[in-house]
Amino acid sequence: MEVYSAARPCASEFARVSIRFLHTSDWQLGMTRAFLSADAQARYADDQIEAIRRLALTASERGCAFVVVAGDVFDSLLPARRVITRALDALATFTVPVFLLPGNHDADNPAGLWAPGRMPVPLPPAAHVLHDATPVQVPDLPVEVVGAPWPSRKPDMDLLGAALAPLDPAPSGTLRVAIGHGAVDSLAADPLDASLISVAGLRAAITSRRVSYVALGDRHSVTEVTERVWYSGAPVATDFDEADSNKALVVDLDPGGVAVEPVAIGRWHFVRRHLDLDGEESVRALADSLSSLPDKERTVVRLALVGTVDLATAELLDETLAAGRDLLASLEVSEGRSELVVIPADSDLASIDLSGFASEAVAELSRAAANSGEEADAARDALMLVRRLAARGR
Numbered sequence: 001m002e003v004y005s006a007a008r009p010c011a012s013e014f015a016r017v018s019i020r021f022l023h024t025s026d027w028q029l030g031m032t033r034a035f036l037s038a039d040a041q042a043r044y045a046d047d048q049i050e051a052i053r054r055l056a057l058t059a060s061e062r063g064c065a066f067v068v069v070a071g072d073v074f075d076s077l078l079p080a081r082r083v084i085t086r087a088l089d090a091l092a093t094f095t096v097p098v099f100l101l102p103g104n105h106d107a108d109n110p111a112g113l114w115a116p117g118r119m120p121v122p123l124p125p126a127a128h129v130l131h132d133a134t135p136v137q138v139p140d141l142p143v144e145v146v147g148a149p150w151p152s153r154k155p156d157m158d159l160l161g162a163a164l165a166p167l168d169p170a171p172s173g174t175l176r177v178a179i180g181h182g183a184v185d186s187l188a189a190d191p192l193d194a195s196l197i198s199v200a201g202l203r204a205a206i207t208s209r210r211v212s213y214v215a216l217g218d219r220h221s222v223t224e225v226t227e228r229v230w231y232s233g234a235p236v237a238t239d240f241d242e243a244d245s246n247k248a249l250v251v252d253l254d255p256g257g258v259a260v261e262p263v264a265i266g267r268w269h270f271v272r273r274h275l276d277l278d279g280e281e282s283v284r285a286l287a288d289s290l291s292s293l294p295d296k297e298r299t300v301v302r303l304a305l306v307g308t309v310d311l312a313t314a315e316l317l318d319e320t321l322a323a324g325r326d327l328l329a330s331l332e333v334s335e336g337r338s339e340l341v342v343i344p345a346d347s348d349l350a351s352i353d354l355s356g357f358a359s360e361a362v363a364e365l366s367r368a369a370a371n372s373g374e375e376a377d378a379a380r381d382a383l384m385l386v387r388r389l390a391a392r393g394r
């Protein structure tokens with residue numbers, strides 16, 4: 001393959017070729033999350049678009065010669081028009097070539113957005129969609145990229161392995177960057193998945209100099225598979241259990257080595273806490289830990305609560321959760337994982353200063369509240385209401 005026209009360097013110059021590029025993936029544009037309120041969802045969508053501009057800025061500030069996006073640029077096959085238009089507008093801020101790979105979420109097929117005529121506005125000139133596995137010359141650089149786009153959501157083969165197998169070794173002095181999407185077999189949850197990427201195959205491709213670096217997408221956390229095979233993780237966190245998202249990778253590559261530096265992009269956080277509540281002190285500790293969270297309006301919290309608490313503690317918990325919901329992107333108490341029992345204590349009832357008929361009613365409610373079931377729940381709610389009314393009367 002003829003890769004240059006003018007000013008072709010001699011072989012000894014080729015040997016010194018060194019290149020810096022930005023590796024990102026899993027933008028998941030258009031993703032919606034059921035647990036986000038409407039305004040938090042809008043903030044998330046805005047931040048995903050802003051992350052594209054931030055990637056462009058990072059590429060230019062860090063002197064990256066090009067950018068690879070290793071799949072799942074969009075979260076669905078055919079996202080809303082507005083999602084695409086905003087994405088393309090942000091893509092136009094890149095000043096270097098950007099190679100976009102269709103992944104499992106945004107597979108390249110006739111029903112998808114990458115099909116001819118589907119884009120509501122033209123792609124910016126810097127953006128190149130990898131529709132097949134033909135090596136593509138990066139303009140003006142001794143670098144080729146070769147991608148393995150997903151034609152469907154469930155391919156029955158190792159697409160990246162198939163893309164790299166027929167390649168000749170990269171011409172001397174040319175660096176070749178492979179771009180793939182999907183789980184590698186060494187980290188797979190399902191070892192029988194036919195689409196798994198063979199790590200042995202990638203190692204063989206690197207050893208035989210068919211490729212110098214493999215840029216992967218699919219895992220949303222920065223993950224080193226081998227020295228020259230990395231997942232970049234998502235630039236904006238998408239879910240719980242992502243150990244290291246909100247990043248992209250600045251990659252320095254030369255024939256002799258590679259240096260990979262994760263850089264911060266996004267600011268969304270997904271936090272899970274399991275708490276054993278036993279009194280007001282434990283709820284105050286929860287309140288403190290919620291109020292010390294950074295980026296609250298971009299933080300999703302899911303609590304699992306267990307323990308036995310009195311009415312005063314349950315009231316404080318309700319207030320704490322209400323305040324948390326005002327500030328956080330989302331605050332949920334996981335129903336399946338929570339087992340919080342509210343049992344009125346004598347101290348709860350002592351604060352209710354009632355006499356006669358009303359006092360007998362409270363005593364009856366408190367007996368009912370000690371049981372379990374719907375009636376007991378109603379009795380506890382009634383007691384909390386009485387406590388609030390009594391407190392207001394004081």
Ligand SMILES: [Mn+2]
Nearest residue numbers: 026028072218
């Ligand atoms: Mn993904």
